[in-house]
Amino acid sequence: MKIAIDAMGGDLAPQEIVLGAIDACRELNAEVILVGLEPNIKGILDSKQITGLKLEICHASEIITMEDHPALAVKAKKDSSLVVANQLVKRGEAAAVISAGSTGAAMTASLLHLGRIGGIKRPAIATPMPNRLGVGVLIDAGANADCDSENMLQFAVMGSIYAEKVFGINKPRVGLLSIGEEETKGNKLTLETHELLKESELNFIGNIEGRDIHQGNCDVIVCDGFTGNVVLKLSEGLSSVLFGQIKAAVAANCLNTLGGLLLKPAFGKLKAQLDYTEYGGAPLLGLKGISMIGHGKSNAKAVKNAVRAAMKAVDQGVVSKITAAVNR
């Protein structure tokens, strides 16, 4: 299977994207199509040892930037790396697409070119959420700012399939993010969703609260895209503030610096545990193809791990499993 990568999307593109693609080919035996400005991609590849790697370039003359209006740019820039990469999947020339560029543009392009699975009302972003004991899936992480309870039920179904097939979690525990454990606690949306989840065949464990998100007592966290996006960015922001303050404290005096040196391996491990690059990307689920959205800051490691997740999702038939589940 070939994975199409938007080589021009992301804060560190094309350099880190291309390096990540090379690593994916080398370490995961992946087949990759790098889509973007050929001279730029070649310029990076030229200095690397890539003989024998299954690495192709597909030229695309335009770039969608963070300043572009997502929907307009996807329609106007037909020869952009993002659009061309999605079309490769549409035409069956690639099995999945990965982009670390504008999330809005990536969603629009995949929605437009891959299309929704029949029966799915709203595709949703399933983002890996590191927790105390491992990793779970948060769905929706921002594709749908306003949702209804039927959307939420479909998010739960899709997230559950992804957690099982890609993270290898047997019978994933599905929790509904709310503001109290009791089923009578929540807003109108979660109260209605709770009823639907209770009647579903999912392994629904009930409501969870904000404090449970990082405890690891739930594998699939279901919420609307507004709440999910706040949760995601808050988790990232708070971790970074805390680590920043520890770093400042370590630099404050000699004793602290010594303490910091002694604890460096432990801090490194802790940081790695929370590190999004370990998981690479978040799929936009509900489409007739695998589309992985990378973090804007994606480095080579994140790109490589996004390729790994995309390959696994294809390999495990996530799209057909979702199609079957919603059309039962």
Added chain:
Amino acid sequence: MKIAIDAMGGDLAPQEIVLGAIDACRELNAEVILVGLEPNIKGILDSKQITGLKLEICHASEIITMEDHPALAVKAKKDSSLVVANQLVKRGEAAAVISAGSTGAAMTASLLHLGRIGGIKRPAIATPMPNRLGVGVLIDAGANADCDSENMLQFAVMGSIYAEKVFGINKPRVGLLSIGEEETKGNKLTLETHELLKESELNFIGNIEGRDIHQGNCDVIVCDGFTGNVVLKLSEGLSSVLFGQIKAAVAANCLNTLGGLLLKPAFGKLKAQLDYTEYGGAPLLGLKGISMIGHGKSNAKAVKNAVRAAMKAVDQGVVSKITAAVNR
């Protein structure tokens, strides 16, 4: 001014509540009425040196527990410490009420007995949110799971007055919690609220995102009570997971333990910065009286600091300032 404290509310009641009241009298020269089972309160006071302190007991024979249904219990248990404490404020015998018991019951009791300020549609909880540079106010932290944009505008007005009067922040920067900085980003509720805030006389700085919450670039964070409650509990949960993991790492081997010892003062400072007990309690704003809701785990320090905040709110005329602002 006298402050009525529900001595029986909270996980550590009555012991820590009574000790906090003593500290408040001693350190802040507060006048406190401890409301609850007289023998129990007396039993704690008897072993303490309280001569000269302005400390009274007001007997109340019933207790509202966490197992009680909030609304039903407030109506049924008319001689509960929570209801009696609120009635003291209603009758003008106390200037403010503090409870660390069931949040739902505390809200119901204050709403019922103190009553809403005319013009205020929905009272809201304004919770202190520690950040990298100090402290801000998050409103609504959970009183209203479903809100409309007019509610949100009033939350912004009330939060702004509280931040200015109690935290001494001049022209507090008001941010609307959303999922993108641009005013076109958000859900239906935040898009509508953005318009209202833009036209208001508040120091509105636009949308903020989850990652900004702990950065300290905003003094009043406005959101619906569902999102606010998730934010609050997530922040608490993630900090506790991170500190827990650092603690485990420090215990893992001798070098780490030494590192931990050297960094102990720094960690202590960092923890104190995030510590809710520093700020004591969160007022339910929009009522004809000051009602402070304490954290369920409130210890003596939290109670003392809740008394401090309540005294300041009374002193600075927060209720009359809100009344004037909404009836302009």
